[in-house]
Amino acid sequence: MAVMAEPVAAQVKRSSLWSRAFESRNFLGAMFMVPAIAILILFLAYPLALGFWLGMTDTKIGGVGRYIGFANFVSLSKDSVFWLSVFNTIFYTVFASIVKFAIGLYLALLLNERLPFKSMVRAIVLLPFVVPTVLSAIAFWWIYDSQFSIISWVLIKAGILTHYIDFLGDPWNARWSVVLANIWRGVPFVAITLLAGLQTISPSLYEAANLDGATNLQRFRHITLPMLSPIIAVVMTFSVLMTFTDFQLIYTITRGGPINATHLMATLSFQRAITGGNLGEGAAISNAMIPFLVAAILLSFFGLQRSRWQQGGRD
Amino acid sequence: MSDFNRRSVLKASLGGAALLAGPGIVPVRAAEWTNTPEPNASIRVLRWKQFIQAEFDKFAEQTKKFSEKTGIKVKLEAESWEDIRPKAAVAANVGAGPDLIIGTLDDPFKFPEKLIDVTDVADYLGKQYGGWYPVAEKYGKKGNNWIAIPQGATGGCLNYRISHVKAAGFDEFPKDTAGFLKLCQALKKNNTPPGFALGHATGDANGWCQWALWAFGGKVVNDKNEVVIDSPETIAALEYVKQLYATFIPGVLSWNDSNNNKAFLAGDISLTLNGISIWTVGKNSPDPKQQEIAKDMNHAAMPIGPVGVPTEQQNVLVYYGYKHSKYPKAVKEYIKFMMDKENYDAWEVASNGYVSPPLPAYNDNPVWTSDPKITPYRDCLKRCRDNGYAGDLGYASAAVMGDFVVVDMFAEAASGQTTPKEAAARAAERAKRYYQV
Numbered sequence: 001m002a003v004m005a006e007p008v009a010a011q012v013k014r015s016s017l018w019s020r021a022f023e024s025r026n027f028l029g030a031m032f033m034v035p036a037i038a039i040l041i042l043f044l045a046y047p048l049a050l051g052f053w054l055g056m057t058d059t060k061i062g063g064v065g066r067y068i069g070f071a072n073f074v075s076l077s078k079d080s081v082f083w084l085s086v087f088n089t090i091f092y093t094v095f096a097s098i099v100k101f102a103i104g105l106y107l108a109l110l111l112n113e114r115l116p117f118k119s120m121v122r123a124i125v126l127l128p129f130v131v132p133t134v135l136s137a138i139a140f141w142w143i144y145d146s147q148f149s150i151i152s153w154v155l156i157k158a159g160i161l162t163h164y165i166d167f168l169g170d171p172w173n174a175r176w177s178v179v180l181a182n183i184w185r186g187v188p189f190v191a192i193t194l195l196a197g198l199q200t201i202s203p204s205l206y207e208a209a210n211l212d213g214a215t216n217l218q219r220f221r222h223i224t225l226p227m228l229s230p231i232i233a234v235v236m237t238f239s240v241l242m243t244f245t246d247f248q249l250i251y252t253i254t255r256g257g258p259i260n261a262t263h264l265m266a267t268l269s270f271q272r273a274i275t276g277g278n279l280g281e282g283a284a285i286s287n288a289m290i291p292f293l294v295a296a297i298l299l300s301f302f303g304l305q306r307s308r309w310q311q312g313g314r315d
Numbered sequence: 316m317s318d319f320n321r322r323s324v325l326k327a328s329l330g331g332a333a334l335l336a337g338p339g340i341v342p343v344r345a346a347e348w349t350n351t352p353e354p355n356a357s358i359r360v361l362r363w364k365q366f367i368q369a370e371f372d373k374f375a376e377q378t379k380k381f382s383e384k385t386g387i388k389v390k391l392e393a394e395s396w397e398d399i400r401p402k403a404a405v406a407a408n409v410g411a412g413p414d415l416i417i418g419t420l421d422d423p424f425k426f427p428e429k430l431i432d433v434t435d436v437a438d439y440l441g442k443q444y445g446g447w448y449p450v451a452e453k454y455g456k457k458g459n460n461w462i463a464i465p466q467g468a469t470g471g472c473l474n475y476r477i478s479h480v481k482a483a484g485f486d487e488f489p490k491d492t493a494g495f496l497k498l499c500q501a502l503k504k505n506n507t508p509p510g511f512a513l514g515h516a517t518g519d520a521n522g523w524c525q526w527a528l529w530a531f532g533g534k535v536v537n538d539k540n541e542v543v544i545d546s547p548e549t550i551a552a553l554e555y556v557k558q559l560y561a562t563f564i565p566g567v568l569s570w571n572d573s574n575n576n577k578a579f580l581a582g583d584i585s586l587t588l589n590g591i592s593i594w595t596v597g598k599n600s601p602d603p604k605q606q607e608i609a610k611d612m613n614h615a616a617m618p619i620g621p622v623g624v625p626t627e628q629q630n631v632l633v634y635y636g637y638k639h640s641k642y643p644k645a646v647k648e649y650i651k652f653m654m655d656k657e658n659y660d661a662w663e664v665a666s667n668g669y670v671s672p673p674l675p676a677y678n679d680n681p682v683w684t685s686d687p688k689i690t691p692y693r694d695c696l697k698r699c700r701d702n703g704y705a706g707d708l709g710y711a712s713a714a715v716m717g718d719f720v721v722v723d724m725f726a727e728a729a730s731g732q733t734t735p736k737e738a739a740a741r742a743a744e745r746a747k748r749y750y751q752v
Contacts, residue, residue: 081745146567169565169566259723271718275401276713278710278714
């Protein structure tokens with residue numbers, strides 16, 4: 001019996017430890033977090049770390065790279081095409097994000113009113129977001145075609161123009177053209193998300209403001225905007241991130257041309273890494289995007305979410 | 316021992332066989348193919364997407380024939396040239412994906428150690444059919460071994476409207492760069508302009524820009540792989556193209572590889588660089604207007620510049636198999652089958668001469684003389700230089716082309732964004748970043 005008693009006791013002890021652990025809220029919480037943490041490490045942290053590492057190497061396609069420190073970044077700092085892509089990316093992001101926000105907010109306010117066929121109108125607004133990016137990019141590529149552009153054709157038929165507009169063959173025309181395509185594509189996301197935010201604002205606030213004799217502008221400025229600022233922060237953060245890292249629209253419409261005038265950092269990174277074969281340099285260009293992205297996130301969260309703004313105050 | 320490779324063994328064996336054949340001991344055989352594919356082999360082939368449907372249909376039909384004959388299953392897929400390049404790169408990097416790719420230019424030289432040695436296939440085909448064009452050999456061979464088998468080139472020739480060239484005062488298409496410029500100026504004057512892609516077009520823009528650079532004696536690198544693009548010869552080429560650009564239809568700075576096809580068949584341009592696809596598509600089109608254009612068009616080789624020799628750059632297509640394949644022998648068997656003259660010839664007929672052959676022996680295919688309009692495409696590989704000229708093919712040559720260094724240089728100078736001198740200096744600065752590695 002004495003021989004049997006000891007293992008049983010140990011078993012009971014182990015079993016009770018295991019059972020007690022599962023009774024602990026902290027342990028259970030940690031266990032439930034394990035799958036999420038594993039996914040984050042595998043699909044987010046690891047690729048990010050790999051990207052950092054590649055950016056510090058001279059890795060070529062199919063080869064094993066050597067650690068070269070910041071040599072890729074030093075080389076990029078002397079590369080005029082890289083700096084042009086930085087300029088293009090900032091230009092593209094700033095203009096597209098501002099216009100997307102303005103149109104999106106206007107549409108959201110409009111859709112929040114009592115409109116006939118509201119559901120149908122909302123569905124139509126969402127349409128550009130539903131169409132796959134590549135398909136909409138191909139459509140824009142045709143719209144901007146140097147020989148077959150529908151815009152040029154209409155303007156010529158209307159007698160407004162005498163020759164086709166060179167949408168994509170002139171550097172500045174091309175920059176504005178891709179910004180416009182991005183705006184068309186991105187407005188629904190901003191509009192629908194802001195609409196969701198608008199619908200969380202209590203109507204009693206507006207009723208009280210009405211009783212106080214507030215004008216439409218005052219109601220917007222002192223109720224809508226402050227109450228909406230947390231959702232604006234989230235929407236603008238996502239909008240800026242998605243615009244800054246855009247690839248498909250540019251690659252399909254211009255491939256970075258003409259003369260690299262529309263190359264964004266993302267498209268240049270792809271061109272250098274994959275078609276050019278220099279994975280290390282491509283990764284370095286991607287890594288160079290991170291400070292800009294972090295700055296955008298910080299601006300959104302620490303700027304737009306200021307509590308005084310939300311309370312309708314001023315800086 | 317390092318010099319004692321499979322090729323030297325083969326040479327020695329064939330030499331011995333020839334000696335023995337002399338007195339009639341061994342029957343004379345041009346080339347021998349001994350390869351036993353792996354049992355139950357199954358391979359995945361990724362090739363360039365067709366511009367001519369009949370060409371792809373024939374290729375698929377022959378692939379089926381290969382499977383029936385050998386028992387090797389083949390899954391055939393197609394992607395555009397631009398999309399094959401990243402897929403090939405990813406396959407090389409991760410060691411998974413297609414077993415065999417039919418891609419373009421010097422892509423295999425970016426990851427040669429990942430590829431199956433196909434020296435035996437190249438030696439067999441070369442010996443069987445009397446040798447490769449030198450440029451084809453350069454695209455296939457790294458050191459002493461072959462890492463790729465050239466399939467040919469989607470030949471690029473000048474496509475022109477016969478009536479428009481005549482109206483411009485030329486009974487014959489000019490054969491030199493000076494006459495070519497005069498023709499373009501006259502076409503512009505007659506409101507029937509030329510149009511050549513100057514956007515990031517992999518095939519067409521690279522094709523004619525490299526031609527212009529080399530025609531005036533310019534080159535990205537010398538034979539020691541030193542960057543020499545910033546030279547008086549390059550500036551002469553840029554000055555020439557600046558004058559040509561003034562005659563082009565507006566919008567070419569944005570053109571990709573499909574724009575000139577569309578513009579030509581719409582009747583908007585009367586001269587461009589393209590494969591035979593414009594004519595083939597026009598000829599087979601149900602649209603009478605396009606049929607009329609096809610009837611009124613012809614093809615010519617690129618004019619010869621001050622260097623006095625042809626300086627074309629062609630979109631050479633290459634087979635390359637990956638070491639990650641479980642069935643490397645089946646891969647080689649497939650390449651050999653598809654490249655065998657009988658099969659190649661039949662495919663060439665279906666493609667209407669879309670692919671210029673890499674072996675001069677294949678020039679006797681009746682398709683090349685079935686219509687004089689097809690003939691200029693036959694000798695594309697005879698007239699062409701490799702895109703690493705005058706240096707080696709490799710990571711740097713591929714990167715310079717992939718990064719559009721030469722195209723951007725011409726686009727900058729031609730459009731007046733920079734002076735020719737500044738454009739050449741910028742191109743040199745960009746090229747050096749790749750060739751310094």
